[in-house]
Amino acid sequence: MISPKTKAKLSCWARRLECPVDENANYKNTFWCNRDLIPIPPDRRTWRWQDFAGYWVIAGINTTPWTAGASLLILGLSVPQSMGVVVGVGLISALLAVFAGRPGSRLYLGFTVLSRASWGMRGGFWPVLNRIMNACIWMGIQMYWGGQAIKIVLRALIGNPFINLKNTLPPSANVDTASLISFFVFVVVFLPLPMIPPERLQIPFRITFVMITCTMFGLLIWSQCAAHGPGELIHASSTKHGAVLSWNTVYGLQSLIGAQASGCLGQSDWTRYAQTPNSALFGQLVAAPIFISVTSICGILITSSAATIYGEYIWNPFELLLTMQESSGSAGTRAGTFFAGLGFLASQLSLCQMLNGISTGMDMAALCPKWINIRRGCYILTVIAIAICPWNYVTSPGTFITVLSSWSVFLSPMTGIIISDYFLVRHGQYHIGDLYLGNKSSAYWYVWGFNPRGFTAWILGMVPLLPGFARAVGHTANGNGWDHIYEISYFYGFFVALVVHAVLHTVFPAKRQRGSSPFVLSMHAETLERAEGEEGRKQEYTSSKETEAAKP
Structure with a gap:
């Protein structure tokens, strides 16, 4: 049994480790609330339209759109058909971002807190845990590619000593010494x-x-000049025809949209910082489709030209720069790859923080708001991303990457639910204070803290996709009905969950389903103080009883 003195010390340290609270704040750190989870106050709404445009430029110019052409050409599409699909991906992703981000720009709440309304106060932990698990893997992979950018920069600076660095790691490590050093430098x-x-x-x-932006267009200009044109790949025709080509086109479209799934799902995490309700629209509707499409087209052109130069198709831009360094040690090559490496280094740093760090930090804050905020959550995420040894998934991907790339099977219904809840179920009206009350008085407590309607919608949008998902992972797909449903998995999961969630709330309306009330910090603090005061008195009473019982 822990002594009262030890309990007092632990309690003291627990108070010291609590998350910081703003000066003169009217809120308190509780198991449901801290500075990063409350509605963003006006002085922290600093993001303007050009900032969101820059956000989508960074989100658009990365390895996922860059290598999209490879995925589509493997499916049998021609280059013009691939470019058309990529444009469709950009437009659909833009619309999803607008609808998923609207609650944030209106209510100044992130996905983490909004999930409590659609899933229940306790049920809201389920989508949060899904996002955390997905982000931990992707954070590690993005950090690994950031390490490759460091490797490019160091090879450009140091030259042969770094290139010829002795590898002291066994083949089973799936990483060489230079790459591991670069990873930890990143x-x-x-x-x-x-x-x-x-x-x-x-x-x-x-x-x-x-x-x-300068890096991508610089590589494009270099490749076209060095190869004296776009190369042979640009003239490649489709290798599939008829129904097979049609299904592969749809599958490629939804797969690439699924790759944007986590970013679209968590748009409110960023739009809640918008200076005005419409600040994010230009970035979402204009910058997003343009730069997703342009990046994919540039990826095809650069890869096609590089094949003329090096005799092989190198889709990954990091591997392309490393190949350039290996094939030539001239001063011009070293200078060019140095600046290109810096561009990709800056991109990877921003992607790690933008697409993983902030959103997942807030998700982790929801698990333990008293002691975890966005900053601490981001550092926890970084530690986990290192611990999983991400080079194993990149250099020897196998089935795991197939599973990870298909995670939209689980995320697409969640996107449908969050959009349905805001637009169809509540018409944008929320009892915001109730999102921070973990008891029966909350409008979002439902059944023991879980909303059966949200879980039912998610299950119906996800379960029919699992047979096709398992067949795709096991490479046993043969084009039957289950396989075709899986080939439209993102669209199926999104629309089924969206409709079912709205219908269930219409047929079985919840208590205080409509209507709104503000988050009044002072009233909220008083409620918490009363609740914590009662809890404190209970603990003091229990402690005194234990002390009396311990006396001889």
Whole structure:
């Protein structure tokens, strides 16, 4: 049994480790609330339209759209058909981002807190845990590619000594010594970034926007000049025809949209910092489709030209730069790859913080708001991303990457639910204070803290996809009905969950389903103080009884 003295010490340390509270704040850190989970106050709404445009430039110019052409050409599409699909991906992703981000720009709440309304106060932990698990893997992979950018920069600076660095690791490690050193150098460079609050990240993102845009177009110009044209790949025709080509086109479209699933699902995590309700629209509707499409087209053109130069198709831009360094050690090549490596380094730093760090930090804050905020959550995420040894998934991907790339099977119904809940069920009206009350008085307590309607919608949008998902992972698909449903998995999961969630709330309406009430911090604090006071008195009473019982 723990002594009262030890309990007092633990209690003291627990108070010291609590998350910081703003000066003169009217809220308190509780098991449902802290600074990063409350509605963003006006002084922290600093993101303007050009900041959101820069956000989508960074989100658009990365390895996922860059290598989209490879995925589509493997499915049998021609280059013009691939480009058409990519344009469709950009437009649909833009619309999803607008609808999923609207609650944030209107209510100034992130996905983490909004999930409590659609899933229940306790049920809201389920989508949060899904996002955390997905983000931990992707954070590790993005950090690994950030390490490759460091490797490119170091090879350009040091030259042969770094290129010929002896590998002291066994083949089973799936990583060489130079790559491992580069990986941890990237981690060290990344560590200060979470110290910058989300409302102050605009300047680093603007710098990244300029650097990565110049890098991509610089590589495009170099490749076209060095190869004296776009190469042979650009003239490739479709290798599939008829119904097979049609289904592959749809599958390619929804797969690439699914790759954007996590970013679209968590749009409210960023739009809640919008200076005005419409600040994010230009970035979402204009910058997003343009740069997703342009990046994919540039990826095809650069890869096609590079094949003329090096005799092989190199889709990954990091591997392309490493190949350039291996084939030539001239001063011009080293200078060019150095600046290109810096551009990709800045991009990877921003992607780790933007697509993983902030959103997942807030998700982790929801698990334990008293002691975890966005910053601490981001550091926890970084530690986990290192611990999973992400190079194993990149250099020897196998079935795991297939599973990870298909995670939209689980995320697409969640996107449908969050959009349905805001637009169809509540018409934008929420009892915001109730999102921070973990008891029966909350409008979002439902049944023991779980909303059966939300879980039913998610299950119906996800379960029919599992047979096709398992067949795809096991490479046993043969084009039957289950396989075709899986080939439209993102659209199926999204629309089924959206409709079912709305219908169930219409047929079985919840208590205080409509109507709104503000989050009045002082009233909320008083409620918490009463609840915590009662809990404190109970603990004091229990402690005194234990002390009396321990006396001889």
